[in-house]
Amino acid sequence: MKRSQQIELNPNNKQSTRMAQHAGYARVAFNFALSSFKVGLDNDEWRTYIDIKREFNAVKRDKFHWCSELSQNASKNAIHNLGDAVTRWKKGQNNFPVYKKRSDRISYQADNGAGTVEVYKKRIKLPKIGWVRMREALKWTGKISRVVVSKRNNRWFVSILVHCDSNNYKHQPPLFDEKQPIGIDVGINTLATCSNGDTYENPRPLKRYERKLARANRSLSRKVLGSQNWQKSKKRLGNVHYRIACIREDAHHQATTKIVRKASAIGIETLNISGLLKNRKLAKALSDSALSRFLTMLKYKADRRGIPITEADHFFASSKTCSSCGEKKKDLTLSDRQYHCDACGADIDRDLNAAINLCPA
Numbered sequence: 001m002k003r004s005q006q007i008e009l010n011p012n013n014k015q016s017t018r019m020a021q022h023a024g025y026a027r028v029a030f031n032f033a034l035s036s037f038k039v040g041l042d043n044d045e046w047r048t049y050i051d052i053k054r055e056f057n058a059v060k061r062d063k064f065h066w067c068s069e070l071s072q073n074a075s076k077n078a079i080h081n082l083g084d085a086v087t088r089w090k091k092g093q094n095n096f097p098v099y100k101k102r103s104d105r106i107s108y109q110a111d112n113g114a115g116t117v118e119v120y121k122k123r124i125k126l127p128k129i130g131w132v133r134m135r136e137a138l139k140w141t142g143k144i145s146r147v148v149v150s151k152r153n154n155r156w157f158v159s160i161l162v163h164c165d166s167n168n169y170k171h172q173p174p175l176f177d178e179k180q181p182i183g184i185d186v187g188i189n190t191l192a193t194c195s196n197g198d199t200y201e202n203p204r205p206l207k208r209y210e211r212k213l214a215r216a217n218r219s220l221s222r223k224v225l226g227s228q229n230w231q232k233s234k235k236r237l238g239n240v241h242y243r244i245a246c247i248r249e250d251a252h253h254q255a256t257t258k259i260v261r262k263a264s265a266i267g268i269e270t271l272n273i274s275g276l277l278k279n280r281k282l283a284k285a286l287s288d289s290a291l292s293r294f295l296t297m298l299k300y301k302a303d304r305r306g307i308p309i310t311e312a313d314h315f316f317a318s319s320k321t322c323s324s325c326g327e328k329k330k331d332l333t334l335s336d337r338q339y340h341c342d343a344c345g346a347d348i349d350r351d352l353n354a355a356i357n358l359c360p361a
C-alpha cells in the first residue's frame with residue numbers, strides 16, 4: 001500500500017540555499033537530457049535514459065564542475081523523469097516535454113528508494129544537506145520509496161512516498177458506533193449537505209480575500225515588470241493566493257474526515273464541472289469552492305478506510321426527485337432553495353432532498 005505525505009520544512013539559510021542548488025542541478029540535468037534526446041531523434045535514434053545518463057556522467061565534471069558538491073540523486077532522477085516523459089509522449093499520453101526555465105516551480109527528487117534519505121521524528125536527512133527540521137512528523141511507517149523537495153511561495157516542502165505493509169495509522173482514528181450509509185450533495189452555498197442532516201459550510205476564501213487579491217493584483221500591475229518592487233509585489237500576491245489555498249484545503253480536510261468517520265457507505269453525484277463552468281455566473285463561485293478537489297479527497301479517504309462509494313451519474317435527477325415519494329418535478333430552478341412536492345406535500349431543504357436521493361441503500 002502506498003501512502004504519501006507532504007510536509008513543510010523548516011530549513012536554515014544554508015540548507016535552503018543548498019536545496020535551491022540541488023533544484024538548479026536537477027533543472028540543468030533535465031535540460032541536458034532533453035537536448036540529447038532531441039539530437040538522438042534527429043539522427044533517427046531513440047536514446048534511453050540509460051544512454052543519456054552515461055553521456056551526462058562523461059561530461060558533467062567538465063561542464064558542471066560545481067556538481068561534485070551536490071547529491072547526484074538530483075541529476076539521476078531528473079534524467080530518469082525525462083525518460084518517463086518521452087515514453088509517455090510516445091504512447092500519446094502527454095505532450096512532448098519542454099525545457100525547464102529558472103522561473104518554473106523549482107523542485108528536485110532527493111531519493112528514489114535507494115535508502116539515502118532518513119526520517120526521524122520531525123527531522124529528515126537529505127543527501128549532502130543533512131538533517132532538516134520538518135513542521136510535523138511522518139504519519140506512515142514503512143519503506144520510503146520517493147522523496148521530492150519543492151518550493152512553493154517561498155516555503156520549502158518535502159513530499160514523501162511510503163510503501164506501507166498495512167494501513168498503518170500511528171494513531172487509530174476514533175470509532176463511531178452509529179456508522180450509516182450517507183448521501184452527499186455538494187454545492188456552492190453549502191460545501192456538503194449529508195443525508196443524515198449534517199452540513200459543512202464552504203469557507204469561500206476567494207470572496208473573503210477578494211479585496212486583498214484585487215489590491216495585490218493592482219499593485220503588481222503598477223510596477224515596472226521585473227523590477228525590485230515588482231518582485232516584492234509578486235511575492236505579496238503569491239502570499240494571498242497561498243493563504244486562500246490553505247483555507248480551502250483545511251475546510252475540505254475537516255469535512256471529508258468527519259464524513260468518512262461516520263459513514264458505512266457513501267453516495268455522491270458525478271459533477272459535470274466543465275459543463276457547469278460554461279455558465280459564467282456560476283463559474284467564479286464554483287472554481288472558488290473547488291468541488292472536484294473535495295470529491296477527490298473524499299474518495300481517497302473513503303478508499304483508505306474501505307468504505308464503498310457509489311457515484312450517480314449526472315443524468316440522475318437527484319435534485320428534482322422527491323425523496324419521500326419519488327415524484328419528479330419538472331420546473332425546479334437553481335434559485336428554489338426549498339423543495340416542495342405537489343404529489344405528497346413534502347417540504348424539505350433542496351440540498352437535503354438531493355442528499356437523501358443519493359444515499360446508497
Ligand SMILES: [Zn+2]
Nearest residue numbers: 322325341344
Ligand atoms: Zn413527494
